[in-house]
Amino acid sequence: MAGAETKICPVCQVKIVPAPGGDRVEFSSGPAGTRAKLWARVCQFVDKPACINRDRGVIGNVTATDYYETKLPQMPGEASPPSEGS
Numbered sequence: 001m002a003g004a005e006t007k008i009c010p011v012c013q014v015k016i017v018p019a020p021g022g023d024r025v026e027f028s029s030g031p032a033g034t035r036a037k038l039w040a041r042v043c044q045f046v047d048k049p050a051c052i053n054r055d056r057g058v059i060g061n062v063t064a065t066d067y068y069e070t071k072l073p074q075m076p077g078e079a080s081p082p083s084e085g086s
């Protein structure tokens with residue numbers, strides 16, 4: 001099982017766990033997702049070279065369901081991005 005180890009994006013602070021059929025991404029809150037979901041929700045916004053989830057070839061197809069669900073009404077102040085403090 002060499003080469004398959006958990007990585008943590010130093011920019012997004014999100015854990016990427018190697019898994020058969022595609023890496024699993026563990027967000028700081030909520031259910032685990034995919035690299036595409038991580039990119040759609042976090043990495044495309046931070047846009048920093050140190051982010052480890054910027055390779056579109058690895059991320060794969062980003063589908064509409066990977067983005068935040070904008071159909072649902074949002075509670076004010078609840079839908080803040082995972083990054084805190086700056």
Ligand SMILES: [Zn+2]
Nearest residue numbers: 009012043051
């Ligand atoms: Zn990242």
